[in-house]
Amino acid sequence: MIHLLDAANDTLKKVQNIADKSLDEMQVYLKQCKKDLKSHTDKCKHELNDHTANCIKAIDGHASKAVESTYEQSCKGMHDFVFTVSCLLIAPKAHFG
Secondary structure, X not given: OHHHHHHHHHHHHHHHHHHHHHHHHHHHHHHHHHHHHHHHHHHHHHHHHHHHHHHHHHHHHXXXXXXXXXXXXXXXXXXXXXXXXXXXXXXXXXXXX
16 A cells, blocks of 8 residues: 555656646746747837828828918919909009009
8 A cells, every 4th residue: 555655646746747848848938938929019009100100200291292282373363362462552543443
């Protein structure tokens, strides 16, 4: 009976060693997965920042073109208005009879 208990104890020690080794391997694998995930997350953040910067530049470019276009139209409208007022001031009787 003692021999059976000793054999069972030896088997349990072997199983414990295998379980400890497996646990160590899983911890190493988990640590590597965390490193890989952090690296991938950093890469995604960098790509997102770059894409955001490009979008902001594009939006700013479109907005500035719209402002320039509106400014040019305003200038043309103002020029026409000034010209009309100037003509009225120079020859008011010609327009009002």
